[in-house]
Amino acid sequence: MTNSVGPTFAVLLWARPGLAAEASAYEDKVLPLLAEHRGDLVQRLRSSTDDTERPVEIQTIRFASDAAYEAYMADPRRTELAAERDRVIARTELIPVEFA
Numbered sequence: 001m002t003n004s005v006g007p008t009f010a011v012l013l014w015a016r017p018g019l020a021a022e023a024s025a026y027e028d029k030v031l032p033l034l035a036e037h038r039g040d041l042v043q044r045l046r047s048s049t050d051d052t053e054r055p056v057e058i059q060t061i062r063f064a065s066d067a068a069y070e071a072y073m074a075d076p077r078r079t080e081l082a083a084e085r086d087r088v089i090a091r092t093e094l095i096p097v098e099f100a
Contacts, residue, residue, distance in 0.1 A: 006038075006063040006064045006065040006069060007096060008042075008061070008062035008096070010058065011059040011094055011095075012092070012093040013058075013091075013092055014056060015089060016087070016088055019088045022088040023088040024056070024057065025088075026084055026085055026089065027044075030077075031059075033072060034072060036075075037063070037068050037071045037075065038064035038065065038068040039063045039068060040061065041059060043058075044059045045058045
């Protein structure tokens with residue numbers, strides 16, 4: 001998706017203590033849905049430490065449009081996993097970014 005005109009985000013995810021692997025497993029389930037909503041996972045980084053003060057994952061995600069982003073967020077396959085997400089993800093920070 002090289003000509004994306006929609007939103008691009010840096011996504012910072014903090015796992016609940018002791019649940020870093022489960023948090024990554026949750027992301028493994030929902031990130032494949034991006035492509036169906038004209039979204040693109042540009043980069044996914046995992047922390048190399050168990051420091052709960054820092055994000056366990058940092059992702060860069062972009063969408064073709066605001067509507068594509070909204071469709072991804074509302075995807076029932078994603079929203080049905082809300083309880084799992086709440087169990088393993090302590091905090092999410094979504095930062096609108098642009099490539100320099």
